[in-house]
Amino acid sequence: MVKKYTVIDRIDAIVKWIILIIVGVFTAFPFLWMVVSAFKTKEEIMDTSKFLPQSLHWENFITVIFNSPIPRYIVNSLLISLAIVFIQIITGALIAYAIVFMKFKGRGILFGIIMVTYMLPTAATYIPSYIILANHQLLNTYTGLIISSSVSIFGIFLLRQAFMQVPSAMVEAAQIDGASHFRILHLVVFPMTKSSFITFGLMSFIASYNNYMWPSLITNDSDKYMVSQGLRSFFIEGGAYGTEWSLVMAASAGIVIPLLIMFAFAQKWFIDGIGGDTGVKG
Structure with a gap:
């Protein structure tokens, strides 16, 4: 049976599309401006009367x-x-599995303590860490960077919520x-979540x-910088009036590429995960 759309339904759909297009344009414009600016000269970037470059300056990306040290920063971050x-x-x-499937005294209290730590401001952990x-x-080492971020409270919460659907x-x-327990986590719980x-x-x-x-x-060794540190260092290298904006835009565009590639390949599962789909069928 073909559904009939009334005039009200069509107007409602048009209004929704207009709102989505406007929001999409405002959301994507900064990224679009960055990419376009990456192909400009410094003088063209400063000229706000023109949005598009007169010609594409690929030499910005080549430089x-x-x-530049930007590729090294990207590799470090990756x-x-x-x-x-x-x-x-x-x-x-492992922690989420223990809280959901293993029965021991105090597991509710343990989860409560874990969630309380999530309420702490991140800055409050800097000095003790x-x-x-x-x-x-372990200062100024890759090991220190990795170990200090080895546990995610948000990750424990997210996986616990998913495991509870199994x-x-x-x-x-x-x-x-x-x-x-390891075999159950690997062969039963993981495929469903x-x-x-x-x-x-x-x-x-x-x-x-x-x-x-x-x-x-x-970290204070420039060879160990991650992209955010490296981009800032690259940004202030020439001083307030000597910044090569075209190179900064090209570097910024290159830094975003790994994230875009990941989203392109993982967007289906990302949407399913946000929607709470664990793959469990009734």
Whole structure:
């Protein structure tokens, strides 16, 4: 049966499309401006009367790739962020599994304590974390950056909520068959909550990749800079009036590329994970 649309329905749809287009334009414009500016000269960027460049200046990207430290910063951020994501997924999954499926006294209190720590301002953890790293000679090291971010409270909460959607009968049946907790997590729980794992991994990667304050506090060697630190260093290199804006825009566009690639490949699972789809069918 074909659904008939009334005039009110069509007007409502048009209004929604107009609102979405306007919001989309405002959301995408800064990114579009950055990409367009990356192909301009410094003088063209300063000339606000023209949006498009007279010609595409690919040499901006060539200079950033071959004559700047930006590629090294991107590699640093990719390696460190991937290591952090891997460790956070493991620690988050193990803690969430224990809280949901393992019966022991005080698990509710344990989860409460974990969530209370999530309410602490991030800045409140900087001094004790810095002291711990200093005592173990881990300042200005990749190891210090990774270990200090090895647990995500948000990840524990997200995976716990996903694990609670898994039928307990399936876990109990696997236990009766003699499966270990690690085997149950790997073969039963993970396939049913894969979207939540991917969502958490993507969000964790973005947070680590874009992190600026904490890496700036514990690293002072430019060879160990992550992209946010490196871009700021690249930005202020020429001083307030000597900044090569075209190169800064090209570097910024290059830094965003890994995130766009990840979203392109993971958007389906990301949307499923946000929607709470665990893959469990009735």
